[in-house]
Amino acid sequence: MEKRVFDFSPGPAVLPVPALEEAQRNLVVMPGVGISILEISHRSPTFTQIIQQAEANLRQLLNIPDGYRVLFLQGGAHLQFAMVPMNLLQGTGKTADYIVSGSWGKKAMPEAERQGAAHVAWDGKSTNFNRVPKDSELDLTPEAAYVHFTSNETIQGVQFANEPAVGNVPLVCDASSDFLHRPLPIEKYGIVYACAQKNLGPAGATVVVIRDDLVEQSAENLPPMLSYRAMAEGKSLYNTAPVFAIYMVKLVTDWLIGEMGGLDKMYALNKKKAKMLYDVVDQSGGFYDGHAEPTSRSLMNVTFRLPKPELEGLFVEQAAQRDLLSLKGHRSVGGFRASIYNAMPLEGVERLADFMRDFAKNNG
Ligand SMILES: *Cc1c(COP(=O)(O)O)cnc(C)c1O
Numbered sequence: 431m432e433k434r435v436f437d438f439s440p441g442p443a444v445l446p447v448p449a450l451e452e453a454q455r456n457l458v459v460m461p462g463v464g465i466s467i468l469e470i471s472h473r474s475p476t477f478t479q480i481i482q483q484a485e486a487n488l489r490q491l492l493n494i495p496d497g498y499r500v501l502f503l504q505g506g507a508h509l510q511f512a513m514v515p516m517n518l519l520q521g522t523g524k525t526a527d528y529i530v531s532g533s534w535g536k537k538a539m540p541e542a543e544r545q546g547a548a549h550v551a552w553d554g555k556s557t558n559f560n561r562v563p564k565d566s567e568l569d570l571t572p573e574a575a576y577v578h579f580t581s582n583e584t585i586q587g588v589q590f591a592n593e594p595a596v597g598n599v600p601l602v603c604d605a606s607s608d609f610l611h612r613p614l615p616i617e618k619y620g621i622v623y624a625c626a627q628k629n630l631g632p633a634g635a636t637v638v639v640i641r642d643d644l645v646e647q648s649a650e651n652l653p654p655m656l657s658y659r660a661m662a663e664g665k666s667l668y669n670t671a672p673v674f675a676i677y678m679v680k681l682v683t684d685w686l687i688g689e690m691g692g693l694d695k696m697y698a699l700n701k702k703k704a705k706m707l708y709d710v711v712d713q714s715g716g717f718y719d720g721h722a723e724p725t726s727r728s729l730m731n732v733t734f735r736l737p738k739p740e741l742e743g744l745f746v747e748q749a750a751q752r753d754l755l756s757l758k759g760h761r762s763v764g765g766f767r768a769s770i771y772n773a774m775p776l777e778g779v780e781r782l783a784d785f786m787r788d789f790a791k792n793n794g
Pocket residue numbers: 441505506507508509534580582583584604605606607625628
């Protein structure tokens with residue numbers, strides 16, 4: 431095999447090598463099946479077992495209580511931006527609250543405005559989205575249809591350490607870039623959704639964990655592909671499901687349960703990895719300028735700038751010499767972003783931390 435580099439891309443992103451290797455072994459012929467995973471029917475016994483196991487793995491990892499459905503949908507997080515208000519806002523006469531802590535929250539909200547009334551419960555724009563709000567700062571609508579927030583803002587690298595307090599209003603979370611990075615108290619949520627291609631698998635599948643009463647509330651007038659109720663009744667197989675992507679979600683969750691030993695251990699490792707990089711930032715004597723306020727720092731996307739933009743080209747070039755790739759930040763934040771999802775090995779983060787220390791020493 432050709433050597434693998436350490437790729438810090440925000441998504442599609444690094445996957446666990448054992449999951450890739452198992453997929454590779456089964457790519458031409460699945461043992462006992464005689465054809466490949468790419469060729470089997472979504473209604474075959476083999477795939478039925480795969481999708482059931484993927485769901486069972488998620489239920490085990492997140493301790494998902496009874497009373498929640500797990501759906502495997504398509505259309506990425508963007509379709510959830512639309513499906514949430516289509517199902518739960520339009521026709522209700524209610525208002526949906528949005529906590530806008532970065533680019534993705536900002537992108538989600540207009541989809542609610544198409545369907546009904548949407549209200550900004552908090553907006554981090556005035557400080558260029560460098561922190562998440564305190565509960566006391568939230569301007570919540572009583573009896574809102576739901577409150578939507580983004581647990582980890584992938585572009586800015588700001589993350590909620592805990593769920594915002596929203597009382598009895600259903601809490602809806604876009605967890606696309608931090609799903610499965612720690613245990614979640616699912617009972618605090620109405621809906622948690624995540625596209626797969628950050629922390630869960632390849633692009634093509636989107637996991638939606640949704641409370642039964644919200645499935646029941648789904649608007650009646652929707653095409654089945656846009657209806658939580660129809661997708662739940664069809665057990666995520668209303669139409670041809672993204673077979674390969676769901677298979678990869680199964681392999682990635684097998685890895686989390688098996689080799690990684692579950693989400694408590696994964697969380698501890700994620701904290702350790704993130705701390706390595708933030709320590710370099712904090713101990714650089716101001717050479718590195720971290721974007722996020724320390725209490726809002728993301729464990730998944732570490733964002734920082736250099737003292738002089740002229741150094742950015744050199745940083746990219748010298749990082750690449752050490753096989754450290756895809757570090758350039760989003761243009762709205764500038765600088766750099768190291769995405770260190772579950773599957774980024776500790777060794778990759780150590781190598782990046784060493785590089786950053788050397789670079790600061792040589793250019794500071
Ligand atoms: C990547 C990302 C999205 C967009 O996902 P798509 O699958 O491309 O629609 C939305 N929200 C967050 C938090 C993301 O990280």
